[in-house]
Every structure is written in C-alpha cells, then in structure tokens.
Amino acid sequence: MMDTKKLKQLAKDSVYGLISVCVFLCIWAFGVRTSDIGIVMPGPGKVIYEFIQSFFVPIGKYTMPGHILWSLYRVLPAYIVGSVLGIVIGIAMGWFRYVNSFLRPLYEMIRPIPPIAWIPISIVWFGIGEGSKWFIIFLAAFVPVVLNSISGAKSVDPLLLKCGEMLGADKKYIFRTIVLPYSVPYIFSGLQVALSASWATVVAAEMIRSSEGVGWIIISSMDTNNVTQSLVGIVGIGIVGFILAVMMRELEGRLCRWTVREN
Amino acid sequence: MDKRKIISAGLAILSIVLFIFIWYLCTDVLELVPARTLPSPEKVLDSFIKKFHDKNPDGGTLIEHTLASLQVALTGYLWAIIIGVPLGIFMAWNRNVDKFVRPLFDLLKPIPGVAWIPLMIVIFGIGIKSKAAVVFCSAVVPCILNSYTGIKQSKEVHMWVARTFGATRLQMLWTVAIPTALPHIMTGIRVALSSAWVAIVAAELLGSTKGLGFMIQQSRGIYRTDIIIVGMLAIGICGIILSIILSFIEHLVVKGRK
Amino acid sequence: MNIHRRFIALSMILCLALSFALAGGSGESADSAGGDGGTRIRVGTMPNHIGVPIQYALVNGMYEEAGLDVELILFPTGAPINEALAAEQIDLAGTGGAGVFALAAGDCYWLGDYVRTSDGLGVYVRPDSPILDYQVLPDKPEVYGSKETVEGITILGSLGTTDQFEAVCWAQCFGLTGNDISILNMDRGPAVQAFKMGEGDAIACGGPPYNFELEAAGFVEVADITDVSGVTIDDGMIGRKEFVDNNEEAVRKFVEVTYEVVDLFAENDEILYEFGLNFYNENGKDYSGDMMQQELDSKDYIGKAEMSKPEYRFGSAMVGMGDFYVLDGKIEAEMLPNVAASMRPDFLEGIYGLDLTVYSE
Numbered sequence: 028m029m030d031t032k033k034l035k036q037l038a039k040d041s042v043y044g045l046i047s048v049c050v051f052l053c054i055w056a057f058g059v060r061t062s063d064i065g066i067v068m069p070g071p072g073k074v075i076y077e078f079i080q081s082f083f084v085p086i087g088k089y090t091m092p093g094h095i096l097w098s099l100y101r102v103l104p105a106y107i108v109g110s111v112l113g114i115v116i117g118i119a120m121g122w123f124r125y126v127n128s129f130l131r132p133l134y135e136m137i138r139p140i141p142p143i144a145w146i147p148i149s150i151v152w153f154g155i156g157e158g159s160k161w162f163i164i165f166l167a168a169f170v171p172v173v174l175n176s177i178s179g180a181k182s183v184d185p186l187l188l189k190c191g192e193m194l195g196a197d198k199k200y201i202f203r204t205i206v207l208p209y210s211v212p213y214i215f216s217g218l219q220v221a222l223s224a225s226w227a228t229v230v231a232a233e234m235i236r237s238s239e240g241v242g243w244i245i246i247s248s249m250d251t252n253n254v255t256q257s258l259v260g261i262v263g264i265g266i267v268g269f270i271l272a273v274m275m276r277e278l279e280g281r282l283c284r285w286t287v288r289e290n
Numbered sequence: 291m292d293k294r295k296i297i298s299a300g301l302a303i304l305s306i307v308l309f310i311f312i313w314y315l316c317t318d319v320l321e322l323v324p325a326r327t328l329p330s331p332e333k334v335l336d337s338f339i340k341k342f343h344d345k346n347p348d349g350g351t352l353i354e355h356t357l358a359s360l361q362v363a364l365t366g367y368l369w370a371i372i373i374g375v376p377l378g379i380f381m382a383w384n385r386n387v388d389k390f391v392r393p394l395f396d397l398l399k400p401i402p403g404v405a406w407i408p409l410m411i412v413i414f415g416i417g418i419k420s421k422a423a424v425v426f427c428s429a430v431v432p433c434i435l436n437s438y439t440g441i442k443q444s445k446e447v448h449m450w451v452a453r454t455f456g457a458t459r460l461q462m463l464w465t466v467a468i469p470t471a472l473p474h475i476m477t478g479i480r481v482a483l484s485s486a487w488v489a490i491v492a493a494e495l496l497g498s499t500k501g502l503g504f505m506i507q508q509s510r511g512i513y514r515t516d517i518i519i520v521g522m523l524a525i526g527i528c529g530i531i532l533s534i535i536l537s538f539i540e541h542l543v544v545k546g547r548k
Numbered sequence: 549m550n551i552h553r554r555f556i557a558l559s560m561i562l563c564l565a566l567s568f569a570l571a572g573g574s575g576e577s578a579d580s581a582g583g584d585g586g587t588r589i590r591v592g593t594m595p596n597h598i599g600v601p602i603q604y605a606l607v608n609g610m611y612e613e614a615g616l617d618v619e620l621i622l623f624p625t626g627a628p629i630n631e632a633l634a635a636e637q638i639d640l641a642g643t644g645g646a647g648v649f650a651l652a653a654g655d656c657y658w659l660g661d662y663v664r665t666s667d668g669l670g671v672y673v674r675p676d677s678p679i680l681d682y683q684v685l686p687d688k689p690e691v692y693g694s695k696e697t698v699e700g701i702t703i704l705g706s707l708g709t710t711d712q713f714e715a716v717c718w719a720q721c722f723g724l725t726g727n728d729i730s731i732l733n734m735d736r737g738p739a740v741q742a743f744k745m746g747e748g749d750a751i752a753c754g755g756p757p758y759n760f761e762l763e764a765a766g767f768v769e770v771a772d773i774t775d776v777s778g779v780t781i782d783d784g785m786i787g788r789k790e791f792v793d794n795n796e797e798a799v800r801k802f803v804e805v806t807y808e809v810v811d812l813f814a815e816n817d818e819i820l821y822e823f824g825l826n827f828y829n830e831n832g833k834d835y836s837g838d839m840m841q842q843e844l845d846s847k848d849y850i851g852k853a854e855m856s857k858p859e860y861r862f863g864s865a866m867v868g869m870g871d872f873y874v875l876d877g878k879i880e881a882e883m884l885p886n887v888a889a890s891m892r893p894d895f896l897e898g899i900y901g902l903d904l905t906v907y908s909e
Contacts, residue, residue, distance in 0.1 A: 040389070043389040043390060043393065044389075044392075044393030045393075046390070047389075047390040047391065047392075047393050047394050048393060048394060048397065050390075051394050064413070067412050067413065068412075068413070124294065124298060125297065125298065125301055127298075128297070128298035128299070128301040128302045128305075129301040129302070129304070129305045130305065131302060131305075132302050132305050132306045132309075133305055133306075133309060136309075136526075139525075139526040139527070139529040139530045139533075140522050140523075140525055140526040140529070141484075141487065141488040141491055141525065141529075142488075143404070143488055143491050143492045143495070144491050144503075144506065144521070144522050144525050144526075145522070146495070147495075147506050147507070147509075147510045147518050148515065148518050148519065148522065150510070150631050150635065151326070151327055151515055151518075151631060151634050151635055152327060152328075152635070153635065154632065154635035154636070154637040155628060155631060155632050155635065155637060156637065223400070223402075226400075226402060227402030227403070227404060227405075227488075230402050230404055230405050231402070231404040231492045231495075234404065234407070234492075234496060235495055235496070236628065242404075242405070245405055245407075245408050245409075246408060246496075248408055249408050249411070249734075249735075249737070249738035249741065249742075250735070250737035250738055250741070250832075251737070251741065252412075252741040252744075252745070254408075254409065254412050257408045257409050257412070258409065260405070261401055261405050261406070261409065264400075264401055264402065264405050265397065265398070265400050265401040265405075266400075267400075268400030268401065268402070269396075269397075269399075269400040271400075272400055324655065326634050326653050326655065327634065327635075344877075345727045345877065346727075346876075346877025346878065347876075347877050347878040347879075349726060349727040349730070349731075350727070411742070412745070415745070415746070415747055416732060416742060416747045416748070497732060497733065497734055497738075498732065498733070499702055499730035499731065499732045499733075500730070504733065507707060507733050508707050508708070508733070510627065510631060510707075510708065511625075511626070511627025511628070511630050511631065511646055511649065511707060511708025511709070512627075512630070512649040512707075512708045512878055512879070513630065513634065513649050513650065513652070513653035
C-alpha cells in the first residue's frame with residue numbers, strides 16, 4: 028500500500044518536472060524565434076538534435092562518449108587518489124593535535140587558491156599532457172575532503188569517547204570503532220563537494236589547454252563561432268555531472284546505512 | 291595544557307620554516323629545479339613587492355589587476371545573492387513553485403559555471419558583463435540551494451506555534467522561517483563567494499584584458515613563472531580577506547537576528 | 549569482521565588509485581634516447597608555413613632515413629610551444645616570435661631561421677574605425693592611426709606571440725607603450741570570430757589564413773609588422789639546450805634534413821602548394837587554392853641561397869625582438885644577453901659550408 032502511494036507521488040512529481048522542463052524549452056524556443064537572441068542562439072530542438080547526433084558523428088577527433096570518457100579518465104584517478112589521501116590526512120589532522128599543528132599552516136596555504144589558478148603552473152611542472160590535469164584535479168578533490176574529514180574527526184561526541192575510555196578501550200580501538208564511523212557522514216559530504224569541484228575543474232582545464240574532452244567541445248566551439256556546439260557541450264557536461272552526483276549519493280546512502288547499522 | 295600549546299605553535303612555525311627552507315634549498319642553493327620551473331622564494335617575494343608599482347610585464351600593477359577582478363566578481367556575486375536567496379526561499383515556501391522550478395534547477399545545477407563562458411561571450415560580448423554573468427551562474431547555485439534547505443528545515447513545531455497564535459503565512463515566513471534559516475542562508479552566501487572567486491579566475495584566464503587571471507595568462511608564454519606564483523598568491527590572499535569580511539558580516543547579521 | 553572488510557575495501561581502492569597513477573606516470577615519461585627507430589626527437593610546431601617543412605620531411609620518411617625517430621606535436625601558437633619546452637615535453641621546435649622568450653630564459657638554442665613571414669602579420673581594424681582617418685607618421689606613410697585614436701583601445705590577439713609584438717610596435721609608433729593598449733588574449737581562430745562579432749577595436753593578425761579571412765570580411769590593415777617594427781620576422785628552429793648538447797649529432801641531422809626541404813621549398817612552389825594545402829586542411833584550416841597561392845607569394849623560405857648573400861644576418865629577428873621586449877618590459881634586462889648567447893649558427897655552417905654572421909647592432 029505504501030508503495031503505490033509512493034509510486035503515485037513519484038508519478039505526480041515527474042509529471043510536474045516534465046511540464047516545467049517543457050515550459051522552459053518552449054520559452055527558449057519562443058525567445059529564439061521572436062527576439063534578437065535568435066541571431067546567436069539556436070533553438071532547443073537544434074541543440075537536442077545535435078546532441079543526439081554527437082553520439083554518432085564525431086566532434087573533432089571523438090564522438091560525445093569519447094569526449095566524456097576522456098574527461099572521466101582525467102577526473103577519476105586523480106579524484107580517487109586525492110580523496111583517499113585527503114581522508115587519511117584529514118582524519119589524522121582532526122584526531123592528532125600535533126599532526127594538525129604541523130600540517131595546518133601548509134594546508135591553509137593551498138586551501139584558498141582555487142585549483143583553476145594552479146593550471147598555468149602545473150603545465151610548467153607537469154607539461155601539457157595528462158599529468159598537469161591530474162595534478163589540479165587532485166587538488167580539487169584533496170582540499171574539500173581534508174576539510175570535511177577534519178571536522179568529522181573533531182565532531183565526535185565526547186560522551187562516546189569517555190564511555191569508550193571508561194569501558195577500557197585503548198586509543199586504537201576507540202579510533203577504529205568510534206572516531207572513524209562517526210566521521211563517515213562528514214567525509215561523504217566532503218567527497219560529494221570534491222566530486223563536483225573536480226568535474227568543474229576538469230572542464231576548466233580542458234578549456235584552457237587540451238585537444239579532447241567535454242571542456243574542449245565548448246571551447247573549440249569558439250573557433251568557428253558554433254554556439255550549438257557550445258550548448259551541446261554544456262548539455263553533456265550537465266548530464267555527466269548529474270550522473271556523478273547521483274551515483275555518489277547512492278553510494279553514500281548505502282555506506283552510511285551500513286555504518287549506522289554497525290554502530 | 292600550556293606546554294601542549296607551545297609545542298603546537300612550535301610545530302606550526304617549524305612547518306612553515308621547513309617548507310620555505312626546502313623550497314629555498316631546491317632552487318637557490320642546490321639548483322635542483324631551474325628558475326623557469328620554480329623560482330626561488332626570494333625571487334617570488336621580490337616580484338611580489340615589485341608588482342605593486344611595476345606594470346611590467348602584463349600592463350598593470352597588482353593593485354589594478356586585483357581591483358579589476360574584484361569589481362567583476364563582486365558584481366556577479368551581488369546579483370547572485372539578490373536573485374538566488376529570494377528564489378531559494380520562494381521555492382521552499384511555495385509548494386507549487388517548488389514543484390515547477392525544482393526539476394529545472396536540478397537540471398541546470400550540475401553545470402559548472404566555467405562551462406557557460408563561451409555562451410556568455412556570445413551573448414554579452416567580451417567584457418565585464420559576460421564575466422559577471424559567468425560569476426553569477428556559479429554563485430547563484432549555492433545561494434538557492436542553501437536558502438532552500440534552510441527554509442525546508444525550519445521546524446514544523448515552530449510553524450504550528452506561529453499558526454496557533456494566528457500568524458498569517460507571510461508573518462510566518464518573515465518571523466519564523468527566515469530567521470531560522472539564516473545560518474543556512476549565510477553558509478550559502480559564503481560558499482557562493484568562493485565559487486564566485488573561482489569563476490572569475492577561470493573567466494579571466496580565458497579572455498580578458500585585466501585582472502589577476504589575465505596577469506597569470508600573460509606570464510605563461512613568456513617564462514615568467516615568478517609572476518604566475520605572485521598571481522596565485524594574490525588570488526589566495528584576496529580569497530582569505532573576502533571570507534574574513536564575510537564572516538564578520540555573518541557574525542553581525544545572525545547574532546542581531548537572535 | 550566488518551572493520552576488516554572495510555580496511556580491505558579501502559586498501560583495494562588505494563591500490564587501484566596507485567596503479568592508475570603509476571600507469572599514467574609511465575605513460576608520461578617518454579625517454580628521449582633509444583628505440584630501434586634511431587634517436588627519438590619530440591618536435592613541436594604549428595600547422596602553418598612554419599610546420600610545413602617538418603611535416604613534409606616526416607611524411608616522406610626523410611627523418612627516418614637519416615636515422616631519426618621524430619614525433620611531431622602540433623600547437624596553435626608559439627606560446628604553448630614555450631610551455632612544452634619548459635616542461636621538457638618537446639626537444640626541438642619550429643616556432644615564430646614566441647621563441648624569443650625561450651631564448652631569453654636561457655635554456656634554448658636558436659638553430660636557424662628558415663622562413664620569412666612578414667606578410668600577413670599586422671593589425672587590422674573595421675572599415676568605420678576612426679583610426680583610418682589618421683596617417684600621421686612622415687617616415688611610415690603606410691601606417692594608420694594617431695596617439696589619440698590608438699591610446700586605450702582593445703586589440704584582440706594571442707599573448708606572448710608575434711600578435712603582441714606587432715600590436716605593441718604599432719602603439720610605440722605613436723609614443724605609446726604596450727601598457728597603453730589592452731590586449732585581449734584569445735587564440736587566433738576565436739579572436740577572428742570575436743572580431744567579426746564586434747568585439748574589440750582592432751585585431752592583431754597572426755598570419756595566414758587569418759589575414760585572408762580578415763580581408764575577405766572587409767577589414768583594413770592599419771599596420772604591417774615590418775613597417776612598424778623595422779624587424780623582418782624570420783621563423784625558425786629552436787632546441788632545448790640540454791637536449792641539443794647531449795644529442796649534437798642527431799640535432800645536426802635533423803637540421804640538415806629539414807633544410808633540405810627548406811631548400812626544396814625555396815625553389816619549388818608547386819610541391820609546397822600541393823603539400824601545404826593538404827596539410828592545412830587536414831588540421832582544420834579551411835584553405836582554398838587562391839589562399840595557398842597568396843601565401844606562397846608572400847612567404848620566403850630561407851635556404852642556402854638566401855644565407856649565402858652577404859647581407860644575411862643569422863637570428864636577426866630574435867635579437868631584434870629581444871631588444872624590443874626589454875624596452876616593453878616583457879623580458880627582464882638582465883636576461884637579454886641570453887638571446888645573443890643562444891645563437892648556434894655552427895650547425896648550419898657545417899651543413900652548408902658557409903660562414904654565417906650573427907646579427908648584432
């Protein structure tokens with residue numbers, strides 16, 4: 028019974044969503060037809076058509092899936108390394124006072140510089156290839172994950188810690204069974220932020236220097252003044268960004284549930 | 291307790307000193323890395339100070355570039371607050387608006403601000419307007435999102451109390467929901483500030499005649515790594531100063547409301 | 549139990565991440581020596597008149613015959629070539645005006661000029677620009693503009709390349725400096741599009757095919773690079789010192805083979821016409837036969853014949869531009885001697901059996 032109710036709600040919501048998207052597309056189409064924007068902007072039909080087309084007809088060297096894979100290939104390894112390292116260092120900084128005092132100044136030095144601003148120097152250090160892109164994505168992931176891991180480790184309920192101590196748990200045990208599980212939700216929100224930051228950064232990096240990838244699609248549209256291509260790129264970026272965020276949320280839902288149950 | 295604090299402070303100083311020492315060692319003393327890859331800390335400091343009055347090599351002093359960047363970033367940022375916060379509140383408050391606008395917002399949300407750059411250039415031309423629009427696109431998302439969650443999370447109980455006392459819907463919004471949501475809204479505004487600052491750097495790297503991003507861009511092809519680092523430092527320092535100012539304002543606003 | 553599983557999962561992720569990183573790392577570090585195709589040389593250049601001879605030699609297997617394993621990487625302008633040289637991702641490059649910054653930094657050699665590209669490099673404005681109302685320079689009657697009309701304008705162009713050089717030279721004609729004009733940094737393709745859309749007051753043209761495109765759109769050249777700078781722009785070959793010093797023999801061969809093609813092009817337009825047209829179009833530049841013909845008429849390849857002339861000066865463009873950029877503040881004065889010190893005419897002297905004079909004032 029519960030399920031049918033939920034289903035109904037879902038159906039209702041999707042109808043609303045569909046209507047709102049349709050209205051948006053109609054306004055877009057209408058605006059393009061009737062106003063001056065039409066000179067530079069294509070209508071939604073053309074963009075959608077071109078977007079589907081881009082799966083079969085290559086833009087530059089690759090088709091849309093090819094470009095997306097290139098971008099993901101730049102994001103994922105660096106994101107994973109940055110996240111893992113960020114979690115380790117963040118928790119260490121949040122839990123061990125002296126680690127924090129030693130690493131904090133260094134961290135505070137890189138934190139305020141946006142990863143995008145690292146692009147030029149990373150090109151000098153790591154060249155124009157993938158190395159420089161991995162480096163800045165690493166930074167884009169590392170910085171927010173550290174921040175959230177620190178606050179995760181610091182937010183542990185002191186009552187729980189005292190209980191653990193009183194019941195005779197040693198430091199290691201407390202760390203493993205209380206601090207780590209307690210930090211997981213924080214870490215996950217850091218991972219979420221880091222993922223969207225990484226995605227935005229790869230787009231920027233590809234716009235600044237590359238010859239493939241979704242960021243390249245939009246920047247190369249400037250070469251020929253092809254606004255449709257630029258919008259096709261935006262659609263691709265949006266969809267992949269959306270899928271990444273949803274996947275992360277799923278993962279968080281599963282892992283956090285598991286943590287809670289274990290506690 | 292005191293001893294711990296002293297050790298902590300010592301470690302903090304040690305880490306900075308060590309960092310600069312290693313940097314210095316690698317560049318000036320052992321010359322492990324050439325100056326074009328990493329200039330020595332001395333050179334960077336020197337260029338940083340010189341850049342305050344020296345227009346070379348990029349046609350503007352550090353102050354001029356910083357002001358140019360700030361002007362554009364703040365314009366887009368203010369618009370993002372003016373439009374984003376009320377929109378987020380409105381979305382959360384009105385169920386019908388929520389149903390219609392939310393899916394659309396979810397659709398546009400995952401597109402990073404930088405991706406809009408070429409389109410904005412086509413629509414607004416290359417100038418302050420297009421860059422401010424890019425900043426707006428990046429900053430408006432956290433403004434909307436946090437205002438939305440803030441309002442949604444205001445406690446049902448408080449609403450009931452207000453309703454029992456005969457508050458109108460508008461009064462409920464104004465006296466209960468918004469004050470409760472204020473910390474959330476302020477978080478959104480703070481996140482938006484860093485998004486705005488990132489966006490302006492990206493926009494300036496891609497097409498501009500002034501600004502810190504431009505300064506970095508000019509120094510790239512001409513082997514002036516020191517100026518690139520000066521630019522990065524300036525970007526970082528500005529970011530810090532802006533967020534300090536903002537947390538000061540936040541302190542005033544949120545406290546005042548209580 | 550669960551904790552163990554979590555740690556296993558974590559370590560697996562870590563391993564995965566590490567293997568990714570390592571795989572990437574090993575792919576990045578291409579070593580420059582060895583391989584059965586002879587000495588490996590990574591060469592950067594542009595898909596234009598500068599790149600044609602190198603591409604020709606490569607496609608026709610001439611480098612291979614000489615025992616060289618050449619990998620060619622194409623860049624849109626000289627500025628990213630500098631970055632790639634600095635990051636040690638390429639060893640040699642065929643480059644233009646941007647090369648002077650690499651020479652001034654002191655870690656590259658200038659190996660030889662091989663194509664003169666003064667034509668097509670210049671500043672263009674729209675036909676209704678007020679700049680066209682003024683021709684105030686008695687010694688440069690061809691140059692349009694005045695101090696008032698040029699000061700403070702925005703010029704589209706690519707930073708750190710000849711685009712910037714010609715724009716700043718033009719401004720200097722009226723007693724202005726590079727800091728009195730704004731250069732809006734864009735790659736050349738987008739810059740032309742943006743100029744057509746009404747952006748900027750002027751555009752610094754980076755040579756063919758953009759000058760054809762600008763002229764076709766009705767824009768007017770107000771300053772030719774040779775008129776405003778007094779320097780003839782000779783594009784040529786640059787090499788990382790470290791690589792050149794360690795691979796003298798391979799570099800000598802590379803120069804020899806490339807100049808073989810340059811000599812061929814200097815004498816024979818038909819081969820160049822055919823090959824260049826293909827090369828440009830393959831790399832996304834829409835070239836027509838007419839455009840190619842115009843380009844041939846305006847570009848002179850500098851081979852043995854040109855170098856044998858008594859008035860020929862080796863590296864004149866680079867040294868001249870170096871002086872200029874010091875005045876303009878783009879190159880620090882103490883770095884300037886590096887430019888003159890990086891001239892290496894000895895490769896060509898050996899190949900051609902000539903005695904070359906390096907340019908000096």
